[in-house]
Amino acid sequence: MDQQPDYSEWTSEKLVERVTILERQLREQMMRYGPLSKPSFPKSEPKKLKSVRQFDPCKYSTRFIALKFAYLGRIYNGLEHHANNTTPYPTIEEELWKALSKAKLIFPTPNPSLDDEDLNWEGCEYSKCGRTDKGVSAFGQVISLRVRSNRPLPLSKSDKALNNAEDQRGEYDLSEDEEASPAVAPFDPVKDEISYPQILNRLLPPEIRILAWCPSPTDFSARFSCTARSYTYLFTQPAYTPTPGLTGIVPARSLRGQRREGWLDIAAMKEAAKKFEGPHDFRNFCKVDPSKQIENFQRLITFSDIRRVRPKDTGPAGYLDLPDFREYHPPDMDGITTDPLGNSYPPSSQTQPAPVIHAFEVRGSGFLWHQVRHMVAILFLIGQGLEKPSLVDDLLDIGKTPQKPVYDMADAAPLVLKDCKFDRELQWIHIGENTGGGSGFARNGLKGDGKHGIGGAVDELWKVWRGHKIDETLAGSLLGLVARGDRDDSTKPNQVDHSKSEADSKAVSARSNSQRVFLGGDLPRHVGKYIPVLARPRMETVEVVNAKYLKRKGLDLPERNGEKAAAVDDGCL
Numbered sequence: 001m002d003q004q005p006d007y008s009e010w011t012s013e014k015l016v017e018r019v020t021i022l023e024r025q026l027r028e029q030m031m032r033y034g035p036l037s038k039p040s041f042p043k044s045e046p047k048k049l050k051s052v053r054q055f056d057p058c059k060y061s062t063r064f065i066a067l068k069f070a071y072l073g074r075i076y077n078g079l080e081h082h083a084n085n086t087t088p089y090p091t092i093e094e095e096l097w098k099a100l101s102k103a104k105l106i107f108p109t110p111n112p113s114l115d116d117e118d119l120n121w122e123g124c125e126y127s128k129c130g131r132t133d134k135g136v137s138a139f140g141q142v143i144s145l146r147v148r149s150n151r152p153l154p155l156s157k158s159d160k161a162l163n164n165a166e167d168q169r170g171e172y173d174l175s176e177d178e179e180a181s182p183a184v185a186p187f188d189p190v191k192d193e194i195s196y197p198q199i200l201n202r203l204l205p206p207e208i209r210i211l212a213w214c215p216s217p218t219d220f221s222a223r224f225s226c227t228a229r230s231y232t233y234l235f236t237q238p239a240y241t242p243t244p245g246l247t248g249i250v251p252a253r254s255l256r257g258q259r260r261e262g263w264l265d266i267a268a269m270k271e272a273a274k275k276f277e278g279p280h281d282f283r284n285f286c287k288v289d290p291s292k293q294i295e296n297f298q299r300l301i302t303f304s305d306i307r308r309v310r311p312k313d314t315g316p317a318g319y320l321d322l323p324d325f326r327e328y329h330p331p332d333m334d335g336i337t338t339d340p341l342g343n344s345y346p347p348s349s350q351t352q353p354a355p356v357i358h359a360f361e362v363r364g365s366g367f368l369w370h371q372v373r374h375m376v377a378i379l380f381l382i383g384q385g386l387e388k389p390s391l392v393d394d395l396l397d398i399g400k401t402p403q404k405p406v407y408d409m410a411d412a413a414p415l416v417l418k419d420c421k422f423d424r425e426l427q428w429i430h431i432g433e434n435t436g437g438g439s440g441f442a443r444n445g446l447k448g449d450g451k452h453g454i455g456g457a458v459d460e461l462w463k464v465w466r467g468h469k470i471d472e473t474l475a476g477s478l479l480g481l482v483a484r485g486d487r488d489d490s491t492k493p494n495q496v497d498h499s500k501s502e503a504d505s506k507a508v509s510a511r512s513n514s515q516r517v518f519l520g521g522d523l524p525r526h527v528g529k530y531i532p533v534l535a536r537p538r539m540e541t542v543e544v545v546n547a548k549y550l551k552r553k554g555l556d557l558p559e560r561n562g563e564k565a566a567a568v569d570d571g572c573l
Helices: 012-033 092-100 157-169 196-203 266-274 371-383 390-396 458-486 502-511 542-552 562-569
Strands: 061-071 137-149 210-215 228-236 278-281 299-308 356-364 417-421
Touching: 061 278, 092 137, 092 196, 092 210, 157 299, 196 210, 210 458, 228 371, 266 299, 266 356, 266 371, 278 390, 371 390, 371 417
Parallel strands: 137 417
Antiparallel strands: 061 137, 061 210, 228 356, 228 417, 278 299, 299 356
16 A cells, blocks of 8 residues: 655645646546535434323313412512503412413313403402402412312213113123122212312412312302401511610600610500400591492401510421421430430520510401501501500591591501401311322322422422521621621620710700601601691591592492582582
8 A cells, every 4th residue: 555645845836736636636536426425314203292282171070169378478469460450570369370270270261352371260250358468468368269170070961871772782781700890989079189289389489378278168259258357467676776875765755755766665556456446437547449439437356456476476486396396316314305405405485585576466357458557557656655545546536537647557568467267167178188189199190298398388488488587697697797896795785875975965956856757667767857647637538539539430429428419519529
């Protein structure tokens, strides 16, 4: 075989000559044999698109149920969804509808005016118990609706006729050697049913959890069957971080004397809260919606009080203290169980350092729009010493205060719809109970009880809680670091240096003209010089507000209400 020439030693002229010869040979070969063909590879068949199985609602039975669920509402735009109303955050109803639709649990009646993504509850017999506003949470919200069921459909007339004809021909007669098959067990409406909470919790955001379902709410409406609702409003004590030194002392004009700002008078708030109990006209504790044309503002409050929230009520410490959840420490030879530090577990007594959590709890037969937040706002003014507890009596006395004074309502985020009561006992099937989903949930392709373990409601909520708890710890540590500075912690906690300087005197004097008012938010509001509630401008009466709305909409005023007609005649509109 010829050796490969060493082109490095060739001159440029010789290289050009060589290239010319090779090009001529290549052209001759192409003319003789044609152009070189690319290697051929077997063509791969195009992948078949996965066919989407059409879901036929006619093949499934339905049943009417109730669902109890909870949600953290800070990142949602309230419970209720309004068509053609774009909101910065999704609503709870939107998330529920998406999960129910994706699980093929509801079959709404088609509406040509709605798109596929639009919420459509038509034909679902849907109703909700309590509407919560933007930012408000709920731990006992209830809805009722018609959903898909595992119950077999009854045989149609044609199927029954076919079975009868086959029986008459003897096609199903058993011979002597054949054994009769066991009878099909009747459908159990709970054990053989779809595990509604487990399926929906897999599709819902972690801040929304289905807690239970009721299998047979006969003649039930989540809205109209509700007889009582309970609300809780959380706040800290102190309400906001106090200012140290003399500049943080509330001026003498405060109704409760000199106190450090930020700290609420819980005793005065409890006294005022008790005044809400009983039947009262709450028109001065709500926002009037003229589109509803409400004339009766009487509501019955059966319980109203303020209590200190225990640590186990606001965190996993409550259930982690149960025997099944405690840290395991093997007993010693004498059978005594101690923790690694030698202390008994759990501690016999616990002290909760400041700030502590308090809650305003109220229960009633019904509530007006923003009623609870107005009630809390007045309680906060009383707790800060800006108003007396008797202000509640004055606002509930419609003869004395027929027009609502102008004042801001409390923040929405700390408010929780705690529970709903109905005119009957409902049989709730809670998550974690070994019922539903057919045989061991295999019918739904689900594992576990839906409460504990991977994908369970507790795991998902633990993830939410732990993230907030770590954020709370980091923010609290940073807050304490900045607030303490280089101060010696050995200083007595209640010791105050009364040797004020000239700068302190000026600061105290300036504060008397700039009042900070707490209304449930993360920070107090600066309102300048505080004006008592009863000395503020008054809003229009309910009758005038309703009459103005009807006139603006071009509707006739109801003849039964003479005050409305008089308001129009007097030129009040």
